[in-house]
Amino acid sequence: MTLQFVSGRSLLLAGTLAALMACPAAAQQPPAPGAAPLPPGSPLIGRPSTEGAMKLAPVPPPPIPTSADKLPVTKLKLPPGFKLELYAAGVDNARTLRQGDKGTIFVSSRLKDKIHAIVEKDGKREVKVLVSGLYRPNGIVMHNGTLYIAELSQVSKIDKVEDKLDGSAKPTVIYSDLPKDEAHGWKFLTVGPDNKLYFQVGAPCNICMPSDAHAQIRRINLDGSGAEVVARGIRQIVGMDWHPVSKQLYFTENSRDWLSEDVPNDKLNRLANPGKDNFGFPYCHQGNLTDQEFGWGRSCDEFTKPIALMGPHSAVLGMRFYTGSAFPAKYRNAIFIARHGSWNRSQKIGGDVVVVYLNPDGTFKSMEPFLTGFIENNNYVGRPADVLFTKDGAMLVSDDFNGAVYRVTYDRTRTASH
């Protein structure tokens, strides 16, 4: 392609820009996909035709964030006393949520190249681009005023990030000894009670024998030194948090696809023996199911069991322990987990935020839905990716499908009207 040719095209585009913007038909949104819903009670509900079952596919979000007036805010359901409102629209592919000491909300992205900062000034909320040009920057975490960023194959940091919200923030790379695989290359990043950064290196596949550099959780010092593997046998993690009492690492794990509609389940795991625990991939799934290819000659008893099964293909992502006091007391030290929702399943499941209650010894007690309504007629109207409890007692939920962040608050006087 010649350069002359390219510049000719640019001029043509510039010349026709105004004309297109004036065209009213061009501004219309495409209609939502999906066939007309079946009548209520129809036995065909939940029983897709063979062709319908053949349409299983990952559900990539639209590339352009949904406008505020088209977000599913009124469709989302919560227990009595809780209320959900729109916090911010136009946050491209919103994923991991973090809060700075001065209150800034940072929002990462998996498919886009940006990290956003949401600031409130004089009662006005503003969504800013903190930094762009990143590659799959899904993992972010705040620690002592510094924002750490885990991209596909490097970890970087921005010191005093809340003083650099004007576009002057420049990440400094601290660690890059990482594989560059696209598959499960995006990361979740957290800081442990040992002041080290923890992130996963996922398996570079749906199911395969991973290399020594894959399928693990690593930790590094805050300056990028001292890398060590603390867990193996994980497929992909997109959510981790630390138990407020035991200080053990809990994490969500996505299990393999294409084995069956109903197995294996995604998992909630606990790292009780750092450096020793192996969670079973690719030999064992959901703690009790050997793989049809890699599992022969192995036993699930060789591996660390999950503490809870989270639903087949439900795509458990971001999770946080609740340690505040604004929500009812029963939620204290429970885990809120965003289930992004399935694609490798005819009848979608997940698409919600669930609460997992633990026993005093840290084992699983029970699970219940918290925020629901993201699936309508087996289609997504949004997909929750992460949760965050903010200093003002609210919970934020990111929706990477719509590029939005919602805010959930509790007021016990609201329960009176229910």
Next chain:
Amino acid sequence: MRTFLAALAALGLATLPAVSATLDERLAPCRACHGEKGQSDNPLVPSLGAQPKDFLLVQLYIFRENMRKVELMNEMTKGLTDDELRAMSESLAKLPAPMPVPEAIDPARMERAKTLVAQNHCNFCHAPTFAGQDQIPRLAAQREDYLLKSLREYKSGARPGYEPAMASVVQPMKDEDFVELAYYLARVK
């Protein structure tokens, strides 16, 4: 190749003075390269006919944002608004589907490819007829050279894709598998 570049350059120059170009005029250069009737005759340039509009929108978007790096396409989409991208993708999606390669077909190769399709679930995401759906492209009767190039680029990482799903799918596949799949998909009816 030279012919269509020349034709485009002439078209561009001819349209320059016009201030009030319609969407149709804007799409002229797209159709000139990718085929007036949805079928590309140009090596390594994909046919766009009957591609799902959501797929076209994603591609236009990632070209505009330089997230998929093809210099010409990055330049073509520079500065376009979201609504302009939507209008272009909706219009291009209405072009007729391309025709499969008409030449004599080797049944043994077609059968080998069908096995690969089943093993790798290609017909799930891309639909049993390979017509694509939503943001997943139509593969039926796509240019063989372009299919092969895309599969190789997904494997090497040269084309990351918007959603990294294809990187995972091609990970266990070999180059000879790509050759067979491209042969099959260009001819599938």
